[in-house]
Amino acid sequence: MERIDDIQALDRALDRLIAAEHLSAPAPLVELVSVAREARTVLALQMREDTAALHIQILRGEEPGSWEAPASPARRSMAVFLLAAAMSLTLVTGSAFAASSHASAGQSLFGVKRAFERAGLAMRHGHSRAVFRFEIVQRRLAELRSVAGDPVAEERARAAYEAALAEADRGVTQTPGVLDDDVVADNVRQELHNNVVALRQLLELVPERARPGIQRALDHATAAEQHVKRGHRPDDSGRNPAGTGKKSRRETPPASRSKSLR
């Protein structure tokens, strides 16, 4: 049965322990305080300096423009989470994100939008990331269409579109097996086809002076579409030669998953 006096005395002893004062405890509490002292050395953590610096950067609202994914998976996870948290915060407040979602290249909130997209990319892996890159291409295309008629904005939006397209194209090339997955390959092909169609329409709508730029974008989109078509072998269209159905979408587990438990 706990005695009130012991409980109060222990509380006072813990106050002194936490204040790092000279510690003396009544005899019945010596063991408890001793264990408390050792437990404190295990339980009291210090935030790592590099982590704190990154957190503070986020709190200050500095766009992580120079952010690069840390090498270690754990630190990468943390950084990605931070970006995601910043994204979810802004989503909830509905201010910057809502405004940034309509921003196009050159506008002040476009950087915020890109930061969210980088977070989204960093959170995805393999096929999912490749597909998300094409979603970003679609966004750039929508922005390009929305600024048609404004020569300066249009030029920036077109450059942003082409950059996103090139990145998506590289993503497909550099992610082994992406186009062997029928579902992913279909999505990518469809996205690119939509791009080509939209750019053709845009080409009809924009003034003469803007056409060369849009034509270049259309050429790039068409090339990417061809590239994807070549990359996705015809005999992969839904059924493999053995007739055993489509390739599974499941990705090879990352190396970390296959490590044995310690």
Next chain:
Amino acid sequence: MDLEAAIARARAGDKEAFADLYRAFASPLLSFLASRVRRRDDAEDLVAQTFLEAMRDIARFDGDAAGFRAWLFRIGHHRAIDLARRKDRRPEETLDAAENEPYPVLAEDEALDRVERALLWEAVQALPDEQRRVLVLRLGSGLSSAEIAEVVGKRTGAVKALQHRALVNLVKALGVSKAPPGSL
């Protein structure tokens, strides 16, 4: 640092004030959250998320420094619960957890060996939830009983009783006499 002033500045939208509050509270909050989620990386993520959420809602906060700390820890507590739920839905992540240190290691105290730390950590984790929460807030985060009472929504007397019970259980669980009488 004048915490009251920093809170007032933060409420006025000063982001640098939030950086100051972060420096004051990040480590105690990390200690608390690490015991909730068991992985240091997850705990660090939750610290960031907690501060972002606090920054979002600071206009709604109306209290002093002690109240702010309690409020911050409550936010962290809820985010830890959210994380646990997400992990329940994604059981495959338990494999990744094996790559993390199951318990924190402090470089500055090398006297206590790793095995003993592991035993202590596991013994703390094995405590009933309320006792563990109070003990970690007290010894890990360095909160007073009164401050813990605000965080966990209990009376100060109840917190003191819980911390006493927790330490008694910890001694029993470790099954060893940590120090002879008078050796403190």
